[in-house]
Structure formats: C-alpha cells, structure tokens
Amino acid sequence: MITCQRCNTENLTNSQYCDECGLLLSSIAMQTKKSSEKPDDVVVVKMPHARLVMERGRAAGKEFLLHDDEIQIGRWDADGGIFPDVDLDTDDPEAKVSRRHACIVRRRDQYTIEDLGSTNGTFINRGRRLMPGDRHDLRDGDEIIVGKTFLRFFMIK
Secondary structure, X not given: OEEOOOOOOEEOOOOOEOXXXXXXXXXXXXXXXXXXXXXXXXXXXXXXXXXXXXXXXXXXOOXXXXXXXXXXXXXXXXXXXXXXXXXXXXXXXXXXXXXXXXXXXXXXXXXXXXXXXXXXXXXXXXXXXXOOOOEEEEOOOOEEEEOOEEEEEEEOO
C-alpha cells in the first residue's frame, strides 16, 4: 500500500493519484505501509522515465508517469480484464478512446508509439493517422491524440 503524504489515505501500490484527495503519488513522496513492518514488506518503486500530460478538457494538466518499458494506453474494463497503464476512462466521457488503444515502448532511450487497432485512431503532432501496427518514433514534446484526447509526451531526464 502507498500512504498519501497529504491525507494519510492508504492507496493501492500501483496508484498514481490518491483516491481521497487526488494528490499525485510521486515515487519520491511514496511511503509504504503494511500491518507488519518486516523488511520483506518494502516495495521497490521504479523512477519514471517519461510522462504524458493531458492538454485539454476538465482534466488538463493531469499527468501520467511512465515507469515501465511498455505502457498501454486505453480505458479500464474490469469485465474484459483490461487495465491499461494510462487509464483514460474517467477523462473520456464520450468513449472515443478504445479499451486497448495504443502502446508506448521504450528501448534504451528511444520511444515508439503503436496503434493497437483503435476505432478512432492515434495521431502524432496532428499528422496522418497511424494504421494498426504502425510504429512512430516519439520525441520530447510530441503531441499524441488518442480518440479525442490530447496528450503531450515528455521525457524525464
């Protein structure tokens, strides 16, 4: 569990935001807390290597920290067993983002994005729509549009 530094609410280990107060649970501010304080209960948290920032709408400014080398973008669906790393379910009321929409992959210090066969497409810097399976190199500051959701990609140095 991760304890929020602001309100002391215990959140699931992989949570990015506090369920109670909405505070970004950055890896620097994370504090793990279990009922037993044995060393086996320590959770190792990877430092983020990149981030996605929502550009428009009521969630503008919301950040998704990217910790893993492969990041799934989509909408959460418990019945279908789909739990994307970047969950846009609450930020996409019109459901324009597919459940399995796109994937960002990091190999060394190079990032690529791939459309996973989404219904409404993936676009980079307002260019042509990526065809399913097409990979596009990402650069720091690139705009990513999934469905009608505008995101900005930033590398953390």
